């Protein structure tokens with residue numbers, strides 16, 4: 839039985855093979871920051887010996903918003919609460935991986951700025967015509983740089 843044995847996932851050492859699958863909780867605040875309740879929930883998972891927690895989807899572009907109360911790691915995001923959540927999980931020997939998501943023109947609610955997607959094609963549901971992703975690549979790259987601060 840290897841469930842309770844240490845292992846390595848993508849270069850990250852985990853204390854066991856108990857993983858929490860990516861699960862969007864809708865627990866960020868209105869500004870896309872991790873809420874105290876979300877930190878408490880993740881801390882509880884780590885306390886309960888979950889070795890690796892994969893977050894629900896996290897946006898990395900400032901205009902992206904897949905669902906209500908999604909965590910944002912966008913260029914303008916305040917990451918202090920996400921840092922504190924990560925530290926709390928680490929404090930109990932757990933690890934966290936952020937699942938990055940980008941929905942482009944299929945976003946939730948009205949766009950807060952320029953929307954970009956792989957192709958400049960109108961989404962039939964939202965009616966949004968996004969810019970081609972290549973033209974707006976600075977956002978995601980900055981988001982990815984920030985990702986290295988975590989896990």
Ligand SMILES: Cc1cc2nc3c(=O)[nH]c(=O)nc-3n(C[C@H](O)[C@H](O)[C@H](O)COP(=O)(O)O)c2cc1C
Nearest residue numbers: 858859860861862863864892893894895896937939
């Ligand atoms: C409430 C809820 C939220 C979820 N959010 C995400 C998500 O943010 N990202 C993702 O990749 N999968 C998400 N999933 C899918 C789960 O990670 C998992 O793959 C799915 O529940 C299938 O697992 P199962 O076959 O054990 O039921 C979500 C599932 C549920 C029920």
